[in-house]
Amino acid sequence: MPTSTPRRPSQPRMEVPRRPASWRRRLRRSRRTAQAAVVALVAGIMLAAWRADGSSAEVFCPFGGFETLWTWLTTGRTTSHLHSANLVLAAGVALMALAARGSFCGWLCPFGSLQEALYGLSRWAGRRIPALGRWQRRPAGPGWRRADRVLRLGRYGVLAFAVVGAGVTGTLVFRDVDPWHALIGVLEFELSLAFAVLVAVVLLSFVVPRPFCRYACPLGATLGLIGRLSPVAVERDASACLGCDLCTRACPMALQVHTASRVTSGQCIGCLECVAACPSVPALGVSVALPWPVGAGSVATRDEGGGLQHGTRADGADGVEAGRAGQVKEGALR
Amino acid sequence: MSATATLRIPRSADPAPTRTRLRTRRVPAAAPLALSLLLLVAAVGAAQLAGFWSTSGRAPGVAASSSTGEPVTEKDTSSVPVSPEDVKGWMTLDQVVRAGFPGVTEASLRAQFAIPADVALATPLKDLEAMAPGFDVTALREWLASR
Secondary structure (H helix, E strand, O other): OOOOOOOOOOOOOEEEEEEOOHHHHHHHHHHOOOOOHHHHHHHHHHHHHOOOOOOOOOHHOOHHHHHHHHHHHHOOOOOOOHHHHHHOOOOOOHHHHHHHOHHHHHHOOOOHHHHHHHHHHHHHHHHHHHHHHHHHHOOOHHHHHHHHHHHHOHHHHHHHHHHHHHHHHOOHHHHHHHHHHHHHHHHOOOOOOOHHHHHHHHHHHHHOOHHHHHHOOOOHHHHHHHHHHOOEEEEEHHOOOOOOOOHHHHHOOOOHHHHHHEEEEOOOOOOOHHHHOOOEEEEEEEOOOOOOHHHHHHHHOOOOOOEEEEOEEOOOHHHEEOOOOOOOOOOOOO | HHHEEEEEEOOOOOOOOOOOOOOOEEEEOOHHHHHHHHHHHHHHHHHHHOOOOOOOOOHHHHOOOOOOOOOOOOOOOOOOOOOOOOOOOEEEEHHHHHHHOOOOOOHHHHHHHHHOOOOOOOOOOOHHHHOOOOOOOOHHHHHHOOO
């Protein structure tokens, strides 16, 4: 009778520094503070506009600058409802995208913050009400992933409609369906198509994180395209990765960070939630690099200082360059 | 390092370090964020210093047409637009009527855009959009240009 040999516990290959919980807390607190400050600022502007002693919050929307850019370049004037402040803010967020990809979306955009807050509220309620929690299960499966991938193209369609429409007609064609426009005018209680879209976004935000950002935001699409030129990105070192997929679960845009080697997706909002969630310091971090990839087939080597010289790459869908996730062994996360 | 400060990476993890770019360098996560925020503030500050920051429709063309010729710093309801393109949402119906566009009177304006008689002449054009269906500033400009 064969005797079974006892399995030896797997030996760790190396030890890496664990990310301190205080770092996570600091990052999240900073982001929440920045988001709350912008929301408070916009609320103040809305209130002043409602009392008719200030400009509408619309003149501080960076996307307005992209909408009116063609009209301004060709006629020297801005489209009705928009002003030079929109152009300046558009230039500012474009610079932000070059410096840190979608950081405007992840740290400053008040509409994104609202969606995040609603989703957070829904998760909070789901933890306390089991029936609600079951209903909130994350959609999964190849069918959902395919649909999600197709739906994400929607924001480029919205971008084309808004910018080309504004350029051709000289009016803000997107304004009639823009949920942000409905939100900043909410104190006027105007029922419109844009208001219906706003209601839909609010309801969807309870089940999907940042639904408007993912599928319809033309500003996010613009910044995603500009951000492709950015040398900055979240980078994952597979050799220090536990493959726990905490990063992917933390991503509000549902990017597959745990299988990526460099997150160059136009959907990345630079919130750094993935980095904050990662327990391994060297596995996930922000790096600066030349914006173009090295040639496929390069061999990865570790230099004396533990730095990395070359690597291999494979392009994944939507700019998430694929790597290989490590497998989690029991006890690896101690 | 203490046990709580380190993580054990299992043997099954990918042994090859991943690097997809030449000359990559890890930077503190806050650095690009701080730089991006600085760029945004610098863009707004530079525009304000250059006089390119405007949050209302008080265009230079309109300012020059004010009675004093001085730059308009507040909503100056005494000024009038000099051309249809100068018509802005903050202007009132009265300003459009007083501009002296050929054949444009209060009556013709109200008739053209079905503006109710109880809407005061001091009403800003942007507020009219909610009161008179079919009215918008762009349509008004086009109508004035066609006169």
